[in-house]
Amino acid sequence: xxxxxxxxxxxxxxxxNRTGHFLKExxxxxxxxxxxxxxxxxxxxxxxxxxAGLNHQLSAAGIRAYHAGDTRAAEVLLAITNAxxxxxxxxxxxxxxxxxxxxxxxxHSNVPKVVLTARxxxxxxxxxxxxxLDVVPKPAHLGDLIGALECAHSVELEINDPERxxxxxxxxxxxxxxAAQPPRSIWHSIRVRLSAIMVKVTHVWWKFGCHxxxxxHSHT
Numbered sequence: 001x002x003x004x005x006x007x008x009x010x011x012x013x014x015x016x017n018r019t020g021h022f023l024k025e026x027x028x029x030x031x032x033x034x035x036x037x038x039x040x041x042x043x044x045x046x047x048x049x050x051x052a053g054l055n056h057q058l059s060a061a062g063i064r065a066y067h068a069g070d071t072r073a074a075e076v077l078l079a080i081t082n083a084x085x086x087x088x089x090x091x092x093x094x095x096x097x098x099x100x101x102x103x104x105x106x107x108h109s110n111v112p113k114v115v116l117t118a119r120x121x122x123x124x125x126x127x128x129x130x131x132x133l134d135v136v137p138k139p140a141h142l143g144d145l146i147g148a149l150e151c152a153h154s155v156e157l158e159i160n161d162p163e164r165x166x167x168x169x170x171x172x173x174x175x176x177x178x179a180a181q182p183p184r185s186i187w188h189s190i191r192v193r194l195s196a197i198m199v200k201v202t203h204v205w206w207k208f209g210c211h212x213x214x215x216x217h218s219h220t
Contacts, residue, residue: 038062039153041085041114042077044100045069046092054087061146071100075107084156085149089116090127091138101130110159112152116140 043051043065051067058065066083068074070093077083086104090097104113115127118138127135133155134148158164 039085039156040064040066040081040083041087041149041152042066042068042074042081042083043087043089044071044074044093045089045116046094047089050089050092057142058146058149063146063149070094071103074104078108078111084111084160085152086111086113087116087149088113089138091116091118097127098130101127101132105131110156112155112159114148114152116145 039062041063043054045051045067046069048067048069051065055065055067064083065087066077066081068077074086078086086108088097088100088104090100093100101113101115104111109131112133113131115132115135116138117123117127117135119127121137124135133152136145136148
């Protein structure tokens with residue numbers, strides 16, 4: 001099991017000027033977004049303590065985190081609960097993380113996956129290549145984690161909404177038909193090609209995840 005400093009959230013300390021002792025401070029306040037449950041996720045981690053702490057932090061933001069100790073438990077929870085998002089701590093698993101991500105993508109390709117890890121940014125592209133939506137570095141800022149889960153929730157709604165899926169199909173087919181027609185002018189051809197490219201970029205964004213630029217500045 002990994003040391004406590006690799007838990008899901010940051011732990012900060014202050015110095016008592018009178019005694020000289022270091023005192024553990026409370027974790028950052030949880031934003032109270034809604035008193036009702038808004039959506040749920042399955043948290044895959046071998047640490048029961050981390051799962052309890054994470055659920056406590058997220059619950060005030062209207063997010064329920066079901067704990068799964070292994071991939072089999074995660075698959076069961078996805079089947080019997082209303083959770084449609086996977087949050088995976090790849091530092092605290094019994095199986096190698098590439099196998100876990102591959103297995104879960106094979107069985108639940110339409111479930112957005114957010115990864116927690118203390119590994120450096122150099123390995124993030126490899127993690128994202130396993131069809132992960134986002135990577136949140138540990139120890140995590142609560143705002144970053146909630147932001148990643150909010151993004152995953154939006155993607156999940158987009159993926160599993162039949163009407164939105166139909167609209168995306170119509171847009172793609174319209175772009176294909178327009179691109180197949182003889183261009184009326186050079187500028188018309190450029191606009192058609194740009195439209196088709198934007199549709200493809202949008203599809204890739206939903207598949208591989210949104211990369212939040214603000215995290216690049218959160219540790220500066």
